[in-house]
Amino acid sequence: MTTDRIHFPQEFSWGTATSGYQIEGGDSNTDWWRFERDPDSGTVEPCGDACDSWNRYEEDLDIIQSLGLNAYRFSVEWSRIEPTRGAISQATLDHYRDVIASCRRRSILPVVTLHHFTLPLWVADAGGFENPDIEHWISDYARVVGEALGDGIGIACTINEPNIVALMGYLMASFPPKVSSWERFVDVNRVMRACHLAMRGALREGPGNYPIGFALSMQEYEAVDGGDDLVNSLRHEMEDEYLRSCDDDDFIGVQCYTKIFLDANGLVEDFEGERTEMGYLFWPQCVEYTVRRAAQFTGIPIIVTENGIGTNDDEQRIRYLGEALQGLKKVQDEGVDVRGYFQWSLLDNFEWTFGYRPKFGIVAVDRTTFARTPKPSAQWYGEAARNYPRSVAALS
Numbered sequence: 270m271t272t273d274r275i276h277f278p279q280e281f282s283w284g285t286a287t288s289g290y291q292i293e294g295g296d297s298n299t300d301w302w303r304f305e306r307d308p309d310s311g312t313v314e315p316c317g318d319a320c321d322s323w324n325r326y327e328e329d330l331d332i333i334q335s336l337g338l339n340a341y342r343f344s345v346e347w348s349r350i351e352p353t354r355g356a357i358s359q360a361t362l363d364h365y366r367d368v369i370a371s372c373r374r375r376s377i378l379p380v381v382t383l384h385h386f387t388l389p390l391w392v393a394d395a396g397g398f399e400n401p402d403i404e405h406w407i408s409d410y411a412r413v414v415g416e417a418l419g420d421g422i423g424i425a426c427t428i429n430e431p432n433i434v435a436l437m438g439y440l441m442a443s444f445p446p447k448v449s450s451w452e453r454f455v456d457v458n459r460v461m462r463a464c465h466l467a468m469r470g471a472l473r474e475g476p477g478n479y480p481i482g483f484a485l486s487m488q489e490y491e492a493v494d495g496g497d498d499l500v501n502s503l504r505h506e507m508e509d510e511y512l513r514s515c516d517d518d519d520f521i522g523v524q525c526y527t528k529i530f531l532d533a534n535g536l537v538e539d540f541e542g543e544r545t546e547m548g549y550l551f552w553p554q555c556v557e558y559t560v561r562r563a564a565q566f567t568g569i570p571i572i573v574t575e576n577g578i579g580t581n582d583d584e585q586r587i588r589y590l591g592e593a594l595q596g597l598k599k600v601q602d603e604g605v606d607v608r609g610y611f612q613w614s615l616l617d618n619f620e621w622t623f624g625y626r627p628k629f630g631i632v633a634v635d636r637t638t639f640a641r642t643p644k645p646s647a648q649w650y651g652e653a654a655r656n657y658p659r660s661v662a663a664l665s
Contacts, residue, residue, distance in 0.1 A: 281609060282380070283340060286380075287322070287344075292320040292616055296349060304445040312624065329641070336651030339378060343381065380425075380609075381418065386621070403464060407468055422479045427464075427465045427481065428461060432506070484522030496532040525555040526552075526576065553591075556593045560596075573609065576611070580628060586631070617629065
């Protein structure tokens with residue numbers, strides 16, 4: 270597939286985002302399902318049935334359509350598609366093909382992520398991203414997805430936040446496989462970049478002419494009290510090397526939430542300012558900062574593939590999204606080629622080690638009945654997206 274054959278949507282993509290494991294439920298064939306049941310993992314509760322979106326995706330898409338959004342970013346699960354090595358589940362591929370078709374029927378662009386944090390047990394038990402065969406395995410998986418779904422995919426993200434997989438799993442010991450090693454963190458980052466390239470090549474062999482990239486977690490870093498060296502080394506590994514690696518991609522996905530402070534000893538958690546439910550600094554200015562930084566490193570289009578806030582205060586969420594969109598308008602006015610914005614998340618879902626406490630969704634989900642209830646922020650975001658940039662001007 271050559272660049273001149275890539276079909277970017279003519280419209281700006283206004284969407285919301287989810288991930289398979291966090292909303293589908295019942296996926297016991299993953300490293301995360303096992304990890305969250307380990308009493309030493311630090312996970313406050315298991316995922317269980319999540320939001321039951323495996324069965325209720327049509328309802329989710331109806332909500333997206335009702336809000337007037339034109340795109341939906343979701344992930345397909347490797348653990349369901351290839352439950353054991355070399356065994357492909359046609360029923361799972363048919364299910365995801367139905368999800369894509371259901372998006373298309375509603376004029377919703379399907380933005381498909383192939384890897385969003387979880388690994389099939391057979392991959393994890395073989396060493397995961399530290400096994401030399403991982404590039405081969407994950408590219409084979411991408412080839413299967415591309416051949417089965419490529420003619421319906423609108424945009425593809427190979428890997429969601431590969432730098433977070435490396436950071437939390439191999440340095441912070443908060444995600445599987447719960448390792449704390451700078452050397453292994455650096456090695457896994459290198460492997461993640463190689464896996465992306467392998468997956469991109471496999472997808473380009475199949476049908477469709479959709480843009481392909483990956484979604485990178487980016488932060489606004491601030492060094493305090495001698496933290497300059499740590500900021501520089503961490504930003505080099507977490508961002509710079511990834512941004513330098515994507516010249517031949519069709520886009521780079523930017524995912525941002527806050528600003529973090531680092532001193533000579535590490536993360537600073539005692540800082541002044543408004544906080545969110547996650548303990549993050551309320552910092553919607555991160556959109557403007559990270560998009561501008563990504564543009565400085567790359568010459569390719571940018572999609573804000575995730576941005577949002579975990580909070581029980583929906584007025585705070587509306588305020589955050591409004592200020593984030595003001596930042597988006599600023600970088601667009603500067604001439605930065607931004608093609609889409611995806612709010613995280615559609616639903617109040619399973620938030621990894623934090624369980625169901627943090628509320629990132631613009632739609633509430635009853636934990637017993639799974640009933641969906643759009644929040645005021647859902648209506649606000651739909652109207653803001655439909656009326657952008659006039660809606661942002663009204664906030665100024």
